Amino acid sequence: EDQVTQSPEALRLQEGESSSLNCSYTVSGLRGLFWYRQDPGKGPEFLFTLYSAGEEKEKERLKATLTKKESFLHITAPKPEDSATYLCAVQAMYSGTYKYIFGTGTRLKVLA
Amino acid sequence: NAGVTQTPKFQVLKTGQSMTLQCAQDMNHEYMSWYRQDPGMGLRLIHYSVGAGITDQGEVPNGYNVSRSTTEDFPLRLLSAAPSQTSVYFCASSIRGNTEAFFGQGTRLTVV
Numbered sequence: 285e286d287q288v289t290q291s292p293e294a295l296r297l298q299e300g301e302s303s304s305l306n307c308s309y310t311v312s313g314l315r316g317l318f319w320y321r322q323d324p325g326k327g328p329e330f331l332f333t334l335y336s337a338g339e340e341k342e343k344e345r346l347k348a349t350l351t352k353k354e355s356f357l358h359i360t361a362p363k364p365e366d367s368a369t370y371l372c373a374v375q376a377m378y379s380g381t382y383k384y385i386f387g388t389g390t391r392l393k394v395l396a
Numbered sequence: 397n398a399g400v401t402q403t404p405k406f407q408v409l410k411t412g413q414s415m416t417l418q419c420a421q422d423m424n425h426e427y428m429s430w431y432r433q434d435p436g437m438g439l440r441l442i443h444y445s446v447g448a449g450i451t452d453q454g455e456v457p458n459g460y461n462v463s464r465s466t467t468e469d470f471p472l473r474l475l476s477a478a479p480s481q482t483s484v485y486f487c488a489s490s491i492r493g494n495t496e497a498f499f500g501q502g503t504r505l506t507v508v
């Protein structure tokens with residue numbers, strides 16, 4: 285069964301304390317891995333897409349990496365405004381159509 | 397650009413009532429989808445559409461109907477609301493099925 289597991293469920297960091305979020309997946313025929321940020325009461329907002337093992341993408345304090353079994357979202361020197369839930373989703377082809385499988389997210393709290 | 401607009405933002409229904417959640421996008425995206433988000437579970441696909449006049453079922457379609465008469469609009473109909481349909485509903489659109497999704501702000505639905 286195709287599955288996406290994110291860890292940890294919740295993470296509290298001090299401002300400036302770097303860390304990593306994990307997204308492990310089992311899916312046949314991965315077409316892409318997506319990271320989204322979700323603020324309370326809002327819809328998910330796109331961050332990155334990774335397509336192949338070894339690929340890396342960066343945006344400000346965030347860096348996403350991909351291996352054949354997992355992806356990491358590295359947060360360097362986080363600030364309180366980085367507090368949010370980070371969602372990982374894999375995309376695969378089912379019956380000729382692309383579909384997402386979402387993880388349950390990591391709730392990040394950055395303390396000033 | 398407004399992006400993806402969902403209405404209403406909040407709704408309370410009585411068991412057995414019907415209603416339509418509205419979703420509109422102004423980006424000329426072909427692919428649109430509806431998800432529900434429940435605590436402890438990832439976003440789950442209800443229905444999706446790959447273009448005007450074409451819809452298909454997702455992971456949890458029971459109790460919901462959709463139609464896509466125009467590129468811009470993709471309403472979700474609850475036929476006879478049940479407490480199990482209490483959730484936050486998100487509409488999303490993308491250029492194609494394999495590109496990043498743009499999400500609306502969500503509709504928080506409570507069925508009593």
